[in-house]
Amino acid sequence: xxxxxxxxxxxxxxxxxxxxxxxxxxxxxxxxxxxxxxxxxxxxxxxxxxxxxxxxxxxxxxxxxxxxxxxxxxxxxxxxxxxxxxxxxxxxxxxxxxxxxxxxxxxxxxxxxxxxxxxxxxxxxxxxxxxxxxxxxxxxxxxxxxxxxxxxxxxxxxxxxxxxxxxxxxxxxxxxxxxxxxxxxxx
Numbered sequence: 001x002x003x004x005x006x007x008x009x010x011x012x013x014x015x016x017x018x019x020x021x022x023x024x025x026x027x028x029x030x031x032x033x034x035x036x037x038x039x040x041x042x043x044x045x046x047x048x049x050x051x052x053x054x055x056x057x058x059x060x061x062x063x064x065x066x067x068x069x070x071x072x073x074x075x076x077x078x079x080x081x082x083x084x085x086x087x088x089x090x091x092x093x094x095x096x097x098x099x100x101x102x103x104x105x106x107x108x109x110x111x112x113x114x115x116x117x118x119x120x121x122x123x124x125x126x127x128x129x130x131x132x133x134x135x136x137x138x139x140x141x142x143x144x145x146x147x148x149x150x151x152x153x154x155x156x157x158x159x160x161x162x163x164x165x166x167x168x169x170x171x172x173x174x175x176x177x178x179x180x181x182x183x184x185x186x187x
Contacts, residue, residue, distance in 0.1 A: 002055040003173045004081055005030065006072055008090045008113040011062050019133040020065065020146040023089040023113075025158075026131065026165045027058050033166060042078075043071035054173040065113040069120025076121075083121065087172055088128040089165065090114055091146065095132025097154050098161040102129050102168055102181050127177055129168055131161070 007027030008020075015021050031038060031047040036058075038045035044061040057079055061071035076086060090111055095101060105125040108114035118124045133146065134154075150158065164184070171180040 001053070001085065001173070002057065002079060002081060003085045003087065004057050004059060004072070004075055004079060005169055005173075006059045006061065006068070006075075006086065006088045008065060008068055008088060009060060010065050011060075015147070017149050018147050019150065020091055022091045022131045022133060024060050026089045026129075026162055026169075027060060029162050030056075030166050030169060031058050043074045046075075051170045051173055056173060066116055068113040069116040069118070072117050073120050083123065083126040086126050087169060088114065088117060088126065089169070090128060090130060091133045092130035093133060093135045093146070095130060095134075097132055097134040097150075098157055099132035100129065100161070100164055100168060101132075101185055102127065102172065102177060104177050104181075127172065129165060129172075131165060 005027060007023035009015065009024030010021060031049060034049040036047045036049045038047045038060060043063060044059050047058040049056050049058065057075065059071060059075055061068045063071050072086065090113060092109065094109060104127050106128065107124060108118050114128070168180055168184050171183060
């Protein structure tokens with residue numbers, strides 16, 4: 001079975017390490033765990049890897065966050081995969097830092113990358129892994145917050161939370177979304 005794993009983020013050094021780029025951070029570590037590297041291809045950087053009998057096409061769109069749907073649609077079509085074999089990894093303001101939630105579908109919740117994917121695919125019924133980044137910002141300062149760096153305390157916890165994200169991605173590919181949600185979402 002083949003899966004498209006998409007980490008959302010913005011390209012460019014100025015965005016590296018920001019809250020909004022947690023999707024890139026997670027898929028970078030996922031690829032690194034298999035000693036594979038990303039190659040620039042159409043609409044993004046792509047790494048290919050295996051987890052037991054599952055083939056993973058790991059994508060970091062280079063379309064900027066707000067246009068992520070173009071890359072997702074292209075790679076789903078190119079690899080001839082149904083939406084059930086797509087997993088989008090994105091930051092989530094509504095979850096405390098480090099909280100991880102996998103869902104089979106859902107709203108974009110104001111996330112511009114998820115909104116664009118929903119618009120381009122014409123559905124919100126695709127799996128996603130939401131990585132909590134917290135919501136410690138003043139009203140009207142949301143953009144500044146998501147484009148800010150993590151605190152030192154959050155960075156101490158980051159390796160374990162990213163490792164857990166990778167375990168969830170592997171479980172999604174090997175055991176399915178239902179088992180993965182039951183095993184990990186309550187933690």
